[in-house]
Amino acid sequence: MKKTLLAVAMASAVLAIPSHAQDAAPAATPAPAPATPAAPPKLPEIMKPETTATLRAAQKEWQVAVGKEVNVAKMLELYTKFQFSPDLQPKLKEIFGTERPFAIQRVAGGPKGQINYVGGLAPYTYLQGNGTDFSWTEMALKLSTDKAGRALNTDSTWPSLMVTRPGGSLSINDIGMTTRAVYGADNVGYGTALIKVGSVVVRDSAPGSSEIKEAMRFEGIEGKSDVRRRGAMAEIIYSNSVKAIVFGDERVERSNFAMHITNVPVKALADLTRQLRDQQGADMENEAEKKRTLKTMTDFGKRMVTAGATLFIDDISAAYHGNVASLKGRVSFQKVVEADFSNFNALMKKIVAHFEVRVPVALVRDVARVFAGKSVDPSLPDAAKQIDAGADAVVSMVVGKTVSGGFGVVVQDELRTVIDIKDGKVTVNGKAIEVPAGVLNSLKAKPAPQAVPQPAPQPAQ
Structure with missing residues (x-):
């Protein structure tokens, strides 16, 4: 609409x-x-x-x-x-x-x-x-x-x-x-x-x-x-x-x-x-x-x-609820030549990207409470406890698996991670990640049109 x-x-x-x-x-x-x-x-x-x-x-x-x-x-x-x-x-x-x-x-x-x-x-x-x-x-x-x-x-x-x-x-x-x-x-x-x-x-x-x-x-x-x-x-x-x-x-x-x-x-x-x-x-x-x-x-x-x-x-x-999730970063390409545009794999290997992600643990809990609340009957006498328990379970799973898996750290009650892409390799918090072949194939088969921000108003000529 x-x-x-x-x-x-x-x-x-x-x-x-x-x-x-x-x-x-x-x-x-x-x-x-x-x-x-x-x-x-x-x-x-x-x-x-x-x-x-x-x-x-x-x-x-x-x-x-x-x-x-x-x-x-x-x-x-x-x-x-x-x-x-x-x-x-x-x-x-x-x-x-x-x-x-x-x-x-x-x-x-x-x-x-x-x-x-x-x-x-x-x-x-x-x-x-x-x-x-x-x-x-x-x-x-x-x-x-x-x-x-x-x-x-x-x-x-x-x-x-x-x-x-x-x-x-x-x-x-x-x-x-x-x-x-x-x-x-x-x-x-x-x-x-x-x-x-x-x-x-x-x-x-x-x-x-x-x-x-x-x-x-x-x-x-x-x-x-x-x-x-x-x-x-x-x-x-x-x-x-x-x-x-x-x-x-x-x-x-x-x-x-x-x-x-x-x-x-x-x-x-x-x-x-x-x-x-x-x-x-x-x-x-x-x-x-x-x-x-x-x-x-x-x-x-x-x-x-x-x-x-x-x-x-x-x-x-x-x-x-007063908690801010954020992402910052940059994306560029290393020495791309015209031939790279007809070679998908070669072009992907020239991407150089760095992202910093921060998500407060409190934000994870608040969002989890919303979803937990939708699955609990509010008329139950212990509805509030069930919602809290559901939210805590989600926080433990998300934060626990992220930290224990080496994909992020908790600093000042904030879940933080760094994502890097270089030479066709992806690392999350320094840990190498294998990108599923299906994802790459889907990108190769249907490349998304480039979203290029437009300049300020230009005269029609």
């Missing part, structure tokens, strides 16, 4: 900021916390095919209008006069309540040399007719650039956006997004993109009941991306955090994910920007476009690896 709403928001943003939002998508996507004990309910159909087709058509019409223009000031001015085709206008009006969604206009004022625009989207309810509807309050948008057309600053606020369906809903509240980017001669944008969301709330009703109750809530979501140039190389920084995750009677106080990638060739970023720009202007079917995008991103990933890029996991952590 979360992905559905985000897809709608992103599709809308494409119309709002002349194609810049596509590359800002990671920053505009408030990622949920790492694995939670429950997941929002899935919907059979979020956007009907006609809605998706209309949004794609609108995006393509704007891309054709932009052509090869790279000057932000000229693109913004062009958008103030841009009209969608007569065939598309009534379809857009059905979805957004207007034929020109996210219209902007130039306004006076501001620092000398700065060109300012304001715009937004009026409140509206879109009834799709497939059981899933969308409604939102007024969205306000401010944009500015300089006379050279090399800077882009955006500020937007959106009080609420809601998806409703029979028996449930999802709402995103207090949305704010800010971007600050400066584009170089190679049209790569360097700067930051920040999004804050007050809350994301999932509501559902039990089978056969008309009463809708809150099923899950995310509070205080914040996502940030930052791209910095350092000579011939660039650094990509990404983080997201959630202040609280509530599901049923349980509450995770916070979750955090922060990482950065160093030694990213600026030339590779420039080529990526150009290739995605050229693809935007190409007339391709959906599947062909997906395949081309995957190839473009895979090639970019290969160039980062061969250039010696290193992924640093600065912080993956979550707090429960």
Whole structure:
């Protein structure tokens, strides 16, 4: 359900900021916390095919209008006069309540040399007719650039956006997004993109009941991306955090994910920007476009690896009952050459990784109590004792086997271990681990697409 709403928001943003939002998508996507004990309910159909087709058509019409223009000031001015085709206008009006969604206009004022625009989207309810509807309050948008057309600053606020369906809903509240980017001669944008969301709330009703109750809530979501140039190389920084995750009677106080990638060739970023720009202007079917995008991103990933890029996991952590479990580490490759990408085993042997994991014993006990409580009848007179005994048994098993097996140590009531990967070998707390052949074969048969953090907003060209 979360992905559905985000897809709608992103599709809308494409119309709002002349194609810049596509590359800002990671920053505009408030990622949920790492694995939670429950997941929002899935919907059979979020956007009907006609809605998706209309949004794609609108995006393509704007891309054709932009052509090869790279000057932000000229693109913004062009958008103030841009009209969608007569065939598309009534379809857009059905979805957004207007034929020109996210219209902007130039306004006076501001620092000398700065060109300012304001715009937004009026409140509206879109009834799709497939059981899933969308409604939102007024969205306000401010944009500015300089006379050279090399800077882009955006500020937007959106009080609420809601998806409703029979028996449930999802709402995103207090949305704010800010971007600050400066584009170089190679049209790569360097700067930051920040999004804050007050809350994301999932509501559902039990089978056969008309009463809708809150099923899950995310509070205080914040996502940030930052791209910095350092000579011939660039650094990509990404983080997201959630202040609280509530599901049923349980509450995770916070979750955090922060990482950065160093030694990213600026030339590779420039080529990526150009290739995605050229693809935007190409007339391709959906599947062909997906395949081309995957190839473009895979090639970019290969160039980062061969250039010696290193992924640093600065912080993956979550707090429960005041106890924090965390992971930190780094991943890189040793002297990879082009031939390695066609030799899975050779590539795996060049991975160099180091991870540090810390889990408070108290956290293991608290989680164990939750699961033990689900298997004990609360009406029993000794229910509390049974739950405690079950939790203690789990702690003894997890901590005992980890320590006695040499896979970790307990320091200050915290279970700690170090995982290293080098020369195709894996060690946990210094002890060699044999990776099952089935795991390697599954990776070899179905390699996962590389997840490459996106730069700050790039201009469509």
